[in-house]
Amino acid sequence: MTTAVSRVGAVAAPARRVGKLHREGLAAYLFLSPALLFFCVFLILPFLFAIVLAFSDWGGFDLSTLKWAGFSNFGDVLSFDGTFVKPILVNTLLFAFGSVFLATFGSVLVAYCIDRLSFQGFWRVLYFLPVVATVVAIGNVWKMMYQPAGLINAVLNKLGVNSVGFLSDSSYALPSVTVVHAWASIGGAVLILTAGLKAIPEMYYEAAEVDGANSWHMFWSITLPLLRPALLFVLITQFIGGLQSFALIIVMTGDGGPVNATNVAAFEMYQRAFKFGAWGTASAMAMVLFVIILAITLLQLWIARRRGEETS
Amino acid sequence: MRISKGLRLAVVAGLLATGAACGGGSDSGGGGGKVELTLLSHYSDGPSKDGLDKMIAEWNKDNPKIQVKAQVVKFDDLLTTMTVRQTGGRGADIVSAYGLWGGQLMKANVVAKVPDDIATKIKAEYSPAALGAVTTGDTLLGYPTELNTYVLFYNKKILAAAGVTKPPATWAELADAAKKTVKRDAKGNIQVEGLSLIQDGDNKSVHPFLSLLDSAGGKFLGPDGTAQFDNEQGKAALKFEGDLAAAKASNTSISPTKQFRSGGVAMAIQAGWWIGSLKTQMKDKYSDVGVTAIPGPTAGSKGSLAYGFFMGVNQRSKHADEAWKFLTWLNEHKTQDGKVTETGKWLADQGLIPPRTADQAEYKKSLPDPNLAPIYDAATYAMPEPNQPGAYEAKTALHNAIMTVLADGKNPDDALAQAAKAVKPQ
Numbered sequence: 137m138t139t140a141v142s143r144v145g146a147v148a149a150p151a152r153r154v155g156k157l158h159r160e161g162l163a164a165y166l167f168l169s170p171a172l173l174f175f176c177v178f179l180i181l182p183f184l185f186a187i188v189l190a191f192s193d194w195g196g197f198d199l200s201t202l203k204w205a206g207f208s209n210f211g212d213v214l215s216f217d218g219t220f221v222k223p224i225l226v227n228t229l230l231f232a233f234g235s236v237f238l239a240t241f242g243s244v245l246v247a248y249c250i251d252r253l254s255f256q257g258f259w260r261v262l263y264f265l266p267v268v269a270t271v272v273a274i275g276n277v278w279k280m281m282y283q284p285a286g287l288i289n290a291v292l293n294k295l296g297v298n299s300v301g302f303l304s305d306s307s308y309a310l311p312s313v314t315v316v317h318a319w320a321s322i323g324g325a326v327l328i329l330t331a332g333l334k335a336i337p338e339m340y341y342e343a344a345e346v347d348g349a350n351s352w353h354m355f356w357s358i359t360l361p362l363l364r365p366a367l368l369f370v371l372i373t374q375f376i377g378g379l380q381s382f383a384l385i386i387v388m389t390g391d392g393g394p395v396n397a398t399n400v401a402a403f404e405m406y407q408r409a410f411k412f413g414a415w416g417t418a419s420a421m422a423m424v425l426f427v428i429i430l431a432i433t434l435l436q437l438w439i440a441r442r443r444g445e446e447t448s
Numbered sequence: 449m450r451i452s453k454g455l456r457l458a459v460v461a462g463l464l465a466t467g468a469a470c471g472g473g474s475d476s477g478g479g480g481g482k483v484e485l486t487l488l489s490h491y492s493d494g495p496s497k498d499g500l501d502k503m504i505a506e507w508n509k510d511n512p513k514i515q516v517k518a519q520v521v522k523f524d525d526l527l528t529t530m531t532v533r534q535t536g537g538r539g540a541d542i543v544s545a546y547g548l549w550g551g552q553l554m555k556a557n558v559v560a561k562v563p564d565d566i567a568t569k570i571k572a573e574y575s576p577a578a579l580g581a582v583t584t585g586d587t588l589l590g591y592p593t594e595l596n597t598y599v600l601f602y603n604k605k606i607l608a609a610a611g612v613t614k615p616p617a618t619w620a621e622l623a624d625a626a627k628k629t630v631k632r633d634a635k636g637n638i639q640v641e642g643l644s645l646i647q648d649g650d651n652k653s654v655h656p657f658l659s660l661l662d663s664a665g666g667k668f669l670g671p672d673g674t675a676q677f678d679n680e681q682g683k684a685a686l687k688f689e690g691d692l693a694a695a696k697a698s699n700t701s702i703s704p705t706k707q708f709r710s711g712g713v714a715m716a717i718q719a720g721w722w723i724g725s726l727k728t729q730m731k732d733k734y735s736d737v738g739v740t741a742i743p744g745p746t747a748g749s750k751g752s753l754a755y756g757f758f759m760g761v762n763q764r765s766k767h768a769d770e771a772w773k774f775l776t777w778l779n780e781h782k783t784q785d786g787k788v789t790e791t792g793k794w795l796a797d798q799g800l801i802p803p804r805t806a807d808q809a810e811y812k813k814s815l816p817d818p819n820l821a822p823i824y825d826a827a828t829y830a831m832p833e834p835n836q837p838g839a840y841e842a843k844t845a846l847h848n849a850i851m852t853v854l855a856d857g858k859n860p861d862d863a864l865a866q867a868a869k870a871v872k873p874q
Binding site: 218299304305306396412 | 869
């Protein structure tokens with residue numbers, strides 16, 4: 137009897153566990169469903185729609201006017217006769233690489249310095265302010281500073297340098313906007329890097345000090361290697377942000393000018409879709425940009441993994 | 449299994465949401481047989497808003513069953529607003545749009561066909577320039593509203609001080625006057641610009657160029673949307689602009705709308721609507737402003753560009769008949785003295801050319817300002833701005849080509865060839 141009961145119990149216990157797991161799974165999916173629905177409606181469906189549009193000719197508004205266009209949109213977009221590959225894609229990459237380099241370098245420097253200062257909270261808030269401010273406000277303030285009669289040119293004039301057309305000269309326009317984007321991104325990166333710095337055990341520095349290492353050696357051999365996970369996060373997010381940047385360009389240059397000098401992929405997509413009603417070309421551009429972002433992100437992750445970083 | 453069910457549910461819900469978003473037009477029907485029409489326009493401030501609001505209020509008072517509600521945005525936001533709202537199924541019943549957008553709005557089934565009887569009347573009663581600016585192919589897009597032509601504005605005092613006694617009548621005289629009037633300080637900064645060819649934005653660089661192109665006998669786009677500017681006339685017009693920029697008589701960093709009023713610009717190729725702004729901004733000094741036709745390469749030749757706006761009915765409107773009824777009233781009812789239409793007066797009061805021929809003729813009899821005469825005259829010879837699908841894109845390509853010449857000193861022939869390559873007929 138006992139044996140029989142115990143045998144029944146042995147079978148019943150896993151069944152109860154399965155039932156419990158089943159209920160827990162159901163509850164989990166129920167909790168997940170609003171987020172899943174949100175992703176489907178606002179991410180998956182538009183993404184699938186964009187794929188369809190990339191192979192179509194569509195002027196917007198009315199789905200009955202949608203026509204199959206095959207790969208012609210990709211042909212137009214990737215043609216070297218057009219403007220997308222050069223200068224737009226080149227601008228996009230220069231803008232992203234430039235802003236990532238400046239922002240990462242700047243944020244490491246700032247975070248490292250702040251970590252050694254008093255009133256750290258105050259400094260972090262100060263550097264975080266641009267992140268809180270809207271892009272429109274930042275863009276407009278810098279736009280005014282860049283004007284021929286603006287603050288920066290006034291300083292240059294005082295130093296005996298002639299005024300520079302920061303936003304009106306096609307040679308200076310893209311670097312000028314890149315600097316602003318990098319400056320505005322430093323605050324967020326500083327916050328993440330500071331958390332990374334705080335996570336580095338103090339004993340490493342103490343041991344290095346005992347061994348006679350100077351500040352530079354400590355930074356190069358302890359701080360930087362142990363900061364790599366945080367740096368990787370900063371690099372990836374900054375890079376994606378840089379490649380998708382749009383608002384700052386439109387605020388500071390209006391039309392991606394002068395002469396397409398500041399025109400980047402996201403802005404061109406907006407123009408094609410909302411200005412010219414060429415949704416097919418705009419979607420093909422979005423697909424090309426998506427592939428580029430995916431490839432660069434995977435490359436970054438691959439490099440990080442080769443160096444033994446935990447990235448999952 | 450549960451996952452796939454959840455996903456299916458999500459997809460169905462998403463499709464329903466998307467379907468709802470892409471559904472029909474705004475349901476503006478009210479209770480008790482009352483219809484509410486929405487009118488989206490860029491008449492967002494000043495006399496343009498006041499005038500339109502007044503007419504709408506008058507209509508609403510007399511037509512309690514068809515009430516019209518104005519929705520306004522700034523011009524820069526008009527196309528985007530139209531696009532987003534239309535895609536979201538919330539398009540206005542009546543849209544006021546820039547003629548240049550007409551082709552793409554027509555291609556995307558936004559603008560409804562004008563009923564035949566109304567189209568016949570419009571074609572008979574409006575000026576060719578106004579009709580040309582709001583007709584794509586053979587299709588009329590709606591009632592022409594604003595009509596603007598381009599002319600040469602000049603500061604009489606600056607020209608006289610430079611020894612230029614009469615307004616330029618050829619390109620050579622125009623270039624000569626520009627070079628004589630330009631003034632720079634010791635550091636080379638421009639104090640007075642000779643001739644403004646305007647810089648930022650498509651309109652501000654392309655419209656002056658197209659006016660010069662017209663004066664040389666050239667064309668922007670062919671009826672099929674192909675580029676027509678990459679030829680002898682186009683190259684001559686852009687070379688003319690490029691030479692002035694190279695001689696520093698024209699500078700892309702000068703904004704005429706800001707600096708003309710204070711004597712910072714001697715001459716500018718600009719649209720007629722500028723008259724109203726200059727009068728307000730310059731007050732007594734407005735008497736220094738002269739207006740003449742944009743000269744061509746040879747004596748007697750002249751050119752201009754005409755662009756227009758139109759009011760059409762949304763193809764998705766559930767109350768198209770009522771919308772056309774209102775638009776017909778809006779454009780045809782006359783002022784109390786019966787001489788001109790109320791819309792014609794509303795436009796003329798803003799310094800714009802009334803597009804209706806009879807209104808134009810009435811105003812031309814006694815123009816309150818001699819500077820308006822060349823602007824009205826230009827409506828008889830100006831090249832209407834093309835507006836087929838792809839025209840906006842072509843205009844942007846041309847803008848970039850012009851800017852490479854004016855700002856970067858690129859060869860005009862190469863710049864035009866590149867722009868022509870970017871023009872893709874649709």
